[in-house]
Amino acid sequence: MIGRLTMKETGIGETFGLGNRELRVEKVGWWQRLVELVSRNPLVFIFIFFIIFPFVVPYKALATQIIIWGLFALGYNVCLGYTGMLSFGHAAYFGIGAYTAGIVLIRLWQNIWFSLLCGLLMGGITAFILGYLCIKRRGIYFAMLTLAFAQLLYFVGFQWVDLTGGDNGLRNIPAVPLSIFGLSINIYTPLRFYFFVLVFVASSLLAINRILQSPFGHVLQAVRENDQRAKSCGYETSNVRWMAFVISGAISGLAGGLYALYLHFVGIESLYWTTSGQVVMMTLLGGMGSFIGPFIGAGVFLYIEDTLSVITPNWMIFLGPVFVLCVLFFPAGIWGTIKDLSTRRRK
Amino acid sequence: MGEILKTINLTKNFGGLSAVVDVNFVVKKGDLQSIIGPNGAGKSTFFKLITGELEPTRGQIIFFNKDITSLPQTAISHLGIAVSYQITNIFPMLTVFENVRVAVQSRKTTFNLWSKAISHKEFVEQTRHILEQINLSDFKDEIAANLSHGHQKRLEIGIALATQPKLLLLDEPTAGLSPMETRQTIELIKKIAQDLTIILVEHKMKVVMEVSDRITVLHYGKLLAQGTPDEIRNNEEVRRVYLGGVKI
Ligand SMILES: Nc1ncnc2c1ncn2[C@@H]1O[C@H](COP(=O)(O)OP(=O)(O)O)[C@@H](O)[C@H]1O
Ligand SMILES: [Mg+2]
Numbered sequence: 001m002i003g004r005l006t007m008k009e010t011g012i013g014e015t016f017g018l019g020n021r022e023l024r025v026e027k028v029g030w031w032q033r034l035v036e037l038v039s040r041n042p043l044v045f046i047f048i049f050f051i052i053f054p055f056v057v058p059y060k061a062l063a064t065q066i067i068i069w070g071l072f073a074l075g076y077n078v079c080l081g082y083t084g085m086l087s088f089g090h091a092a093y094f095g096i097g098a099y100t101a102g103i104v105l106i107r108l109w110q111n112i113w114f115s116l117l118c119g120l121l122m123g124g125i126t127a128f129i130l131g132y133l134c135i136k137r138r139g140i141y142f143a144m145l146t147l148a149f150a151q152l153l154y155f156v157g158f159q160w161v162d163l164t165g166g167d168n169g170l171r172n173i174p175a176v177p178l179s180i181f182g183l184s185i186n187i188y189t190p191l192r193f194y195f196f197v198l199v200f201v202a203s204s205l206l207a208i209n210r211i212l213q214s215p216f217g218h219v220l221q222a223v224r225e226n227d228q229r230a231k232s233c234g235y236e237t238s239n240v241r242w243m244a245f246v247i248s249g250a251i252s253g254l255a256g257g258l259y260a261l262y263l264h265f266v267g268i269e270s271l272y273w274t275t276s277g278q279v280v281m282m283t284l285l286g287g288m289g290s291f292i293g294p295f296i297g298a299g300v301f302l303y304i305e306d307t308l309s310v311i312t313p314n315w316m317i318f319l320g321p322v323f324v325l326c327v328l329f330f331p332a333g334i335w336g337t338i339k340d341l342s343t344r345r346r347k
Numbered sequence: 348m349g350e351i352l353k354t355i356n357l358t359k360n361f362g363g364l365s366a367v368v369d370v371n372f373v374v375k376k377g378d379l380q381s382i383i384g385p386n387g388a389g390k391s392t393f394f395k396l397i398t399g400e401l402e403p404t405r406g407q408i409i410f411f412n413k414d415i416t417s418l419p420q421t422a423i424s425h426l427g428i429a430v431s432y433q434i435t436n437i438f439p440m441l442t443v444f445e446n447v448r449v450a451v452q453s454r455k456t457t458f459n460l461w462s463k464a465i466s467h468k469e470f471v472e473q474t475r476h477i478l479e480q481i482n483l484s485d486f487k488d489e490i491a492a493n494l495s496h497g498h499q500k501r502l503e504i505g506i507a508l509a510t511q512p513k514l515l516l517l518d519e520p521t522a523g524l525s526p527m528e529t530r531q532t533i534e535l536i537k538k539i540a541q542d543l544t545i546i547l548v549e550h551k552m553k554v555v556m557e558v559s560d561r562i563t564v565l566h567y568g569k570l571l572a573q574g575t576p577d578e579i580r581n582n583e584e585v586r587r588v589y590l591g592g593v594k595i
Contacts (some may be wrong), residue, residue, distance in 0.1 A: 019368065163387050165491045199522070211460050212378065214459055214461055215459040215467065216456075216459055217460075218449050218464045219457055221441060221445075221449075221451060222438050222449045225439055225440055225441055226436065226438050228436070229436045229438065230449075231420055231421060232400070232430060232436075233424060233449070233506065234421050234453045234484065234510060235457055237389060240457065243458065262360065
């Protein structure tokens with residue numbers, strides 16, 4: 001018999017420890033089992049999926065774009081989903097990461113590893129500094145502060161033409177071959193570049209998964225659930241949130257660095273608030289409770305953009321309502337809703 | 348035995364309202380000391396002053412001969428004072444097990460990013476022990492928000508116990524419980540009181556008279572009387588203002 005046992009408390013007569021419990025057997029469809037399997041072992045499925053992914057999208061560069069933004073959204077979700085901090089300024093860390101990687105390649109050292117490392121570190125350092133200034137505030141004040149600082153960086157980037165190229169963006173980032181074990185590999189075919197990016201995305205996923213399961217990761221969730229109680233248990237919750245913010249900024253910086261390599265160019269809008277808005281939308285669209293959510297969000301967002309922007313430059317007009325409907329009717333996001341549907345118990 | 352906690356002229360004003368006024372209060376090591384008083388007497392505020400959640404307007408708090416008056420809340424928690432709140436204050440979307448486990452962990456580590464939380468055997472062991480004490484072992488994988496009120500109240504106590512306090516503050520642990528659940532909570536309090544100093548705020552006089560070594564009466568933030576249950580029972584003034592003249 002294929003089924004699932006669910007225990008349901010029947011309430012009223014429930015007393016000390018042992019309640020009245022009712023066993024029931026439910027028929028479970030194949031898709032429900034699939035969803036359960038995926039949410040049990042999200043990493044395995046993400047990796048399998050990512051290997052097939054570039055072969056099922058309309059063109060390979062779209063797949064690359066989706067996993068880079070997915071990585072950004074994943075980093076963002078450390079803040080929003082796991083620690084409960086709504087930041088409206090993550091463009092700062094993404095943009096700084098992108099500019100840093102680009103500028104390093106143009107001016108400092110034509111080494112891809114080093115440029116990405118710098119992007120990651122600068123994302124983290126920027127988050128460390130701005131986080132210090134924002135973290136004491138909560139809720140809407142925190143959101144507004146992060147937004148204000150990100151806009152400040154945008155104007156700096158805009159004005160500092162010598163370094164950033166200002167309005168024209170940072171152009172001519174060299175397509176440096178990848179050096180590994182003394183070999184020099186050209187990674188700039190769409191498929192190779194996809195798998196190159198995937199290495200970083202996969203490593204970040206493993207690292208974040210590890211962090212979330214660590215004692216610190218559990219404190220993060222406690223802080224999200226009840227900051228005041230976590231404090232009364234002796235946790236310095238503002239330091240905990242600060243640390244989460246730095247990790248989030250570093251991952252966003254890495255994503256920015258990869259984006260700079262992908263485009264050979266960094267546009268000033270990477271620091272603009274629309275970039276922050278985009279990552280918020282992707283995360284909410286996909287669902288912030290899980291690993292998979294942000295990637296699904298990034299995928300859906302970019303796929304819709306890709307399809308509609310061919311038809312009309314005002315594609316946002318169509319994406320906007322999709323987003324609003326999603327937030328209104330599926331607050332758990334796409335993946336959250338799928339999961340809920342598959343585990344919903346019959347009344 | 349020695350004093351574990353002492354407050355000297357402890358006062359808290361909220362704007363024009365004096366919630367706690369010049370309270371001189373002592374708890375001896377090993378005692379179960381109750382605080383009673385009508386709603387709004389300042390009992391919860393008094394607790395928040397001790398735990399460092401609120402800053403006193405005036406006065407001093409001494410814990411193990413150390414002045415803790417201006418220490419931050421987290422430092423006071425690490426010195427060994429824990430509170431079980433009047434208004435249930437748990438981690439709602441975490442499991443019962445994790446609610447307690449994360450509180451146990453607070454004594455040892457915060458910024459350990461790389462090991463697995465569940466691989467820390469000593470945390471898991473202590474958590475199991477506490478779940479047994481508060482009799483929630485059967486519900487360990489339940490999401491805390493889904494528990495009944497009675498179970499949440501016990502989890503609340505479990506979280507406080509998990510931080511291994513030397514002094515435990517219990518703010519109305521039986522509020523809203525059925526007679527049966529109240530009974531269980533009393534037994535739990537009696538059990539943990541064997542090796543822990545406790546300050547208990549409680550409205551049910553039967554409970555207070557049964558478990559307390561000493562009782563303190565607060566009235567409009569002022570200390571009205573202190574003594575053994577028998578002394579309080581026979582105190583004319585207490586009976587007039589608080590017990591409504593009823594003999595208990
Ligand atoms: N944060 C606060 N701000 C203003 N007034 C408060 C605050 N907390 C408590 N009070 C007031 O202080 C008085 C004592 O409250 P409380 O300590 O909760 O009493 P009890 O726990 O004895 O019922 C009440 O009049 C209450 O309204
Ligand atoms: Mg109270």
